[in-house]
Amino acid sequence: MEVLGACPLDCPDACSWVVTVRDGVAVRLRGNKEHPVTRGALCVKVNRYLEQVDSPERIRYPMRRVGRKGEGRFERISWDEALEEISQRLTGVIAEHGGEAIWPFHGTGSLGYLQGQEGYAGRRFFNVLGASLHKVTICSIAGNAGLKYTLGTSGGMDPEDFAKSRLILLWGTNPMTSGHHLWKFIQDSGAYTVSIDPVRTKTSDRCDEHLAPLPGTDAALALGLLNVIVSMGAEDLAYLAEHTVGWPEFRERIAEYTPERVAEITGLPVERIVALGERIARTRPTAIRASQGMQRHAGGGMALRVLACLPGVTGDWAIPGGGLHYSTSGHFRLDNAELLRMDLLPQPVRTLSMTRMGEALLATDDPPVKALFVIAANPVGSNPDQARVIEGLAREDLFTVVMEHFATDTVDYADIVLPATMQPEHLDVLAGYGHLYLVWNDPAVAPPGECLSTTETFRRLARHMGLTEPALYDSDEELANQLLKGHDLDRLRSEGFLKVDPQPVPSGKLQFVSERAERAGHEPLPSYTPPADPGDGLVLISAASHYFLNSTFGANPELRRRAGDSRITIHPDDATALDLADGTPVLVSNERGSFEAVAEVSDRVRPGVAATTKGRWVKFNKGATVNATIAERDADYDGGAVFHDNRVRITVR
Structure with a gap:
């Protein structure tokens, strides 16, 4: 049997794929040859996706922390125990601090509209509780x-x-x-x-x-x-x-x-x-x-x-x-309002920035963040100012629930861990941000152990808490119908993908002078804003790895082997000035933190610049990654992250 699906990962291509299933087991994964962009090909990372699905290291059952935060020691518990503890803790937080003390933290581990970040999975549940809003500032x-x-x-x-x-x-x-x-x-x-x-x-x-x-x-x-x-x-x-x-x-x-x-x-x-x-x-x-x-x-x-x-x-x-x-995301006319149901919020609430996590968790705001729900995210590995994020997650008074596939760096700081389904095991809808196609994902196999989809997890949690809002219990099919209102859903399901028409410029004219920008307090005329890191040393670029996708695949043994040890590439002129040779063990540091790497002397970087890759896990990188050096500081517009506005010193260790 062949089942049409879609890659959920944070990549512009949103590939359409085909899962071959025999006797209830996914035995092959290939790109959909019929999709005009995928054209039958997947990437070096996703070609190993079924290894992830079948990995013996996968989390299959709910777990409760038994050690100190950060140790990663857990005991298996039942779903009823997990739901009961979450219900009691959330109820207690709301009674003492109000719903805004709850932070649903969504990552880009899945861009699904039902199960992942694009639809802020679980947002209806959190709206009923009056939880803080989450702003995804890490990407674009x-x-x-x-x-x-x-x-x-x-x-x-x-x-x-x-x-x-x-x-x-x-x-x-x-x-x-x-x-x-x-x-x-x-x-x-x-x-x-x-x-x-x-x-x-x-x-x-x-x-x-x-x-x-x-x-x-x-x-x-x-x-x-x-x-x-x-x-x-x-x-x-x-x-x-x-x-x-x-x-x-x-x-x-x-x-x-x-x-x-x-x-x-x-x-x-x-x-x-x-x-x-x-x-x-x-x-x-x-x-x-x-x-x-x-x-x-x-x-x-x-x-x-x-x-x-x-x-x-x-x-x-x-x-x-x-x-x-x-990004083509602006072209998709999907009914996000119907999916999110922001009208369920009992009152206006604050918005918390994804890339200011350390700041938010350590703040003395009223209310403070007292409960954290981490969904498809690994902020210890992916967020700026790694040390502050870890300090915030280590708070004993912070109740943290993590929904995950593997024991990431962030899982180590959880109080409750919930086993989540992976893409071949649930229904979802994707929209590429590197093409104009909606992509449908049908479940191909049953989930292992006691893994549940994000949607089902929140349906069960709502039921356990006695919440009566009918919208909290909509099925995945009902959610998909609401999201895709006005689109040919039957064709999308049968063919696996559907192209949308590009949206025209709303005003019909390109704005060299922007009144909207001026009203927002920005320069009305396009100009140049220089980098802002006040530090000294080299400018550090931390681009995507060829073998990891953000921190997804960071624990895959074969892809870790191919990626090799953490390296930092330096131009020969800079290496000479720093008295560094190729292969020298180095410490990369600034006032925020440091990580260890091996110097690679090459003219692949220009003078004044050093380069490394993101996506490594702290536990596999001697306790810190490149994000230990990156500031929790905003770009010029909308709170964007500044991963590449980062100066570091490189010394022999």
């Missing part, structure tokens, strides 16, 4: 906000249209590691490709050209390229007149960013800036792919604002194969 939020100020939407171009491009700028993105299906459309195009990245990545190696600006200077580079274009008289005057607002003001701003000034800011040679600007000026259509990494710094939202302006000046937004792709 600053860039989304920036695009909305320019375009009114974060949707951007259809990624399949890259096949029609003649020039492609891969700006701060490494699709060969993170979202490799886009590369097929790039290959189909035959376009000249330029990688813009402080690190020479696997993708850079396949491009025609690589530019390595200093991290966080992307907006300045884009303005410098626009300066070249306008100096050549290559702006599309007809498009500017008919489809944009504020061009005269923006043109003055562009004039401020001469190639010479931009060279000083970015660390790039003037001639490289001029040459790329001239290439863009004479090549239609030009497309830009920018991903989440490039906006994880102080000026990340502004950087996306400026990048979205570039195809407005050249008129590429009007040409198939032209424009910018960041």
Whole structure:
């Protein structure tokens, strides 16, 4: 038997897959050949997904902590015992501190609308309790906000249209590691490709050209390229007149960013800036792919604002194969309001930021956070300021429930651990943020042990607490029907995927000058915001690993073997100045914390920059990872994270 499903992981490709089942056991997993983006191929990580599903290390039963927080010692208990303890503790917290003292902490371990972060699984339950809201600031939020100020939407171009491009700028993105299906459309195009990245990545190696600006200077580079274009008289005057607002003001701003000034800011040679600007000026259509990494710094939202302006000046937004792709999530018309049911909140409540977790858990707010529900997340491994997050989770007065598949670093700090189903074991709906397809996931096999889906867990918990709101007991099928109102649900279920139509710019015009940005207290005109880390040393980039996906797969033995020991790549000039040789054990540190690594001396990074990868677990990395050095500090827009706005010192250990 073959069952259609979808990858739930935090990747733009949201692959459609096929699970082969024999005698109730999933024996094969392959990409769906019929899906126009998946085209039958999965990534090196997800090819091992069934190993995760069948792993002997998987959590199969509810557990209660018996040791100190952080020790990871638990005893097996029944579901009734787990539900009773959770019910009593939540009831007690609400009685003493109110519902806002409960924090449902959603991660991106699943992007499912029913079981994962996209639908804030369990939000109806937490609304009835009056719990605090959770804001997912770890990923793309600053860039989304920036695009909305320019375009009114974060949707951007259809990624399949890259096949029609003649020039492609891969700006701060490494699709060969993170979202490799886009590369097929790039290959189909035959376009000249330029990688813009402080690190020479696997993708850079396949491009025609690589530019390595200093991290966080992307907006300045884009303005410098626009300066070249306008100096050549290559702006599309007809498009500017008919489809944009504020061009005269923006043109003055562009004039401020001469190639010479931009060279000083970015660390790039003037001639490289001029040459790329001239290439863009004479090549239609030009497309830009920018991903989440490039906006994880102080000026990340502004950087996306400026990048979205570039195809407005050249008129590429009007040409198939032209424009910018960041995240297609803005194109999906799903009934999130019906799914979330925010009307069930008895009163307005506060919002807690995902990437300010340490701060929130250690704060003396009224009310303090007294109960934490961690769903599809591993904040010890994934959040900034690792030491503060651990300190907060170690509070004995904090009641923590973790719903998980494996004994992550965060599980070690739980009071109750609940066994969660994995993707082949439950119903879910996915929407790609790297394409325009809804993807359906049917359960293929029964869950092992006593694992329950997120939806079923909250149905049982609501029943155990005696909650009477009917919406808390909707089945998965009913939730899917409510979410997908207006879509062809029968076709989606039978074919496994369904393409949606792109959403137009709401105002119909690109906003060079944004009144919405000004009302929000931001600069109305796109500009350049420099990095903000006040520390000294090298700028540290912690990009995605080829073998982990965030911290998912961080415990997979084979993928850990392939990833090797934690390494930090340093340019030969910096290595000489620091008296470091290739293979030297080093300590990477700043005022926030430190982690151990092995130096790799290579010109794959530019001078002034060091590079490592994220996704490792603390317990497998000598007690700390790169996130020990990263600040709980916000980007310019909407509280986005600043993982790449981070300076460190590197010393021999």
